[in-house]
Amino acid sequence: DTGVSQNPRHKITKRGQNVTFRCDPISEHNRLYWYRQTLGQGPEFLTYFQNEAQLEKSRLLSDRFSAERPKGSFSTLEIQRTEQGDSAMYLCASSLGLGTRVTEAFFGQGTRLTVV
Amino acid sequence: RKEVEQDPGPFNVPEGATVAFNCTYSNSASQSFFWYRQDCRKEPKLLMSVYSSGNEDGRFTAQLNRASQYISLLIRDSKLSDSATYLCVVNVRPEVSSSASKIIFGSGTRLSIRP
Numbered sequence: 001d002t003g004v005s006q007n008p009r010h011k012i013t014k015r016g017q018n019v020t021f022r023c024d025p026i027s028e029h030n031r032l033y034w035y036r037q038t039l040g041q042g043p044e045f046l047t048y049f050q051n052e053a054q055l056e057k058s059r060l061l062s063d064r065f066s067a068e069r070p071k072g073s074f075s076t077l078e079i080q081r082t083e084q085g086d087s088a089m090y091l092c093a094s095s096l097g098l099g100t101r102v103t104e105a106f107f108g109q110g111t112r113l114t115v116v
Numbered sequence: 117r118k119e120v121e122q123d124p125g126p127f128n129v130p131e132g133a134t135v136a137f138n139c140t141y142s143n144s145a146s147q148s149f150f151w152y153r154q155d156c157r158k159e160p161k162l163l164m165s166v167y168s169s170g171n172e173d174g175r176f177t178a179q180l181n182r183a184s185q186y187i188s189l190l191i192r193d194s195k196l197s198d199s200a201t202y203l204c205v206v207n208v209r210p211e212v213s214s215s216a217s218k219i220i221f222g223s224g225t226r227l228s229i230r231p
Contacts, residue, residue, distance in 0.1 A: 042201075042223040109159050
């Protein structure tokens, strides 16, 4: 399968625990995005990378959220000290960025996080 | 003001009807535009890119109005299988001088086709 892959698909955690999600993008894509989606809303931008560089992190994100893409390939999103409000679907997408233009983004199936 | 705004709907129309969605964006430097479709509890998938001259793909027509900063999606002869949420997507450059851009989604317009 050469699409975007996310693991795990589902995660249930207790409040206060740390969780880490992984995303493997399409191999030739240099841009990688993380989004969060709750019921009835569109995907909310969290952060994105061009190769290994993190270009922007949403102001809506607290310091409990961190993302890395150490070798410009896969990425991880970590949430520390989870809260019930963190429960959502976390979506990863990748695309090819060519200067100021981007090709369409392809999404993984998401990781559904439930904080109890 | 949100970077990408859509009418959330829901739009509830009979099979065979024509339905149109609009979307406005705030960043005049945006250069790439897309419509995505998202089915319930699934990931978004590309429906079509939107080109300056407008483009058509079967029953779907997308148009871009740069002067007014909006894009539209028209669905003709709607089918039951068209029921989904339609997401407007725009690339946004954080700063004019920046060569990087991020992809921003609207909140989506829910469409329900009834028999």
